[in-house]
Amino acid sequence: LDPRLVSARASVIGARMALVIIRDITEQERLDQMRRDFVANTSHELKTPVGAVSLLAEAIESAADDPAQVRIFAARISAEAGRLGQLTGRIMSLSRLQADDGLTDVDPVSIDEVIAASIEAHVVQADSAGVDLTRGGDRGAWVRGDAQILIEAIGNLVANAIVYSPRGSRVGVGVKADGGVVEIAVSDQGIGISESDRERIFERFYRADEARSRRTGGTGLGLSIVKHATQRHGGEVRLWSRPGRGSTFTVRLPQIDAPPIEDTGKKRKK
Ligand code: ADP
Secondary structure (H helix, E strand, O other), X not given: OOHHHHHHHHHHHHHHXXXXXXXXXXXXXXXXXXXXXXXXXXXXXXXHHHHHXXXXXXXXXXXXXXXXXXXXXXXXXXXXXXXXXXXXXXXXXXXXXXXXXXXXXXXXXXXXXXXXXXHHOOHHHHHHHOOEEEEEEOOOOEEEEOHHHHHHHHHHHHHHHHHOOOOOOEEEEEEEEEOOEEEEEEEEOOOOOOXXXXXXXXXXXXXXXXXXXXXXXXXXXXXXXXXXXXXXXXXXXXXXXXXXXXXXXXXXXXXXXXXXXXXXXXXXXX
């Protein structure tokens, strides 16, 4: 054994290890930076409604002898509180989805039930926005996962489709179950998304149209939740859009066979 060879190999191995360590440190730094950004963005987003609530409370104090004014301010406090509730709920969903542990609830989930619940939760919103909300496509598809997370994700897509659409337009939720993949497509005839925004809208707190999103009560977290929820289920989200014409978000999930009736009965009663 040539000692020079041994030392040469040792230095190669040493260099490789150093590379691995450097890579780990960079990855760690990236994650730390993401966490810091998330905390900074979250605090920034929370400041707006909290500030509004305290200003409105002061306004109520000084308008105490004008009941009409008090009612207006109280209604606005209630709206801001609702916004805070939605924001904290979404932040919690997202941090749960981003935690390293896998899904805890991995039962068979009926896509029919996920879609029915996601639509049901937004019927009133669609009605008041004058948008026709319809469901089409295949029935009877199943996936494995957490029904509540999937309902939240598809619900976010439906909510966005309604928000970014004009009155009198249609939002469709369609299913295609084929070749071991279930595709759930949420389509709208709304404002659409430009090519540069398409790459970024799945990022946390990113809004293509900042003013519109805030006006309509958006948090900038909905699509981030959709992306993480889908990935947690071993799937992916695809987006097609044309500005001025509309958008289609497609969630693709691994399909499973329909479970035996007794399991489905148990799920339905829940
Ligand atoms: P928000 O709460 O602001 O809607 P999301 O994460 O759900 O946050 O969406 C991010 C951004 O992507 C939105 O602010 C909006 O600009 C854009 N967007 C999402 N869905 C649609 C859609 N169906 N049509 C047009 N733009 C959309």
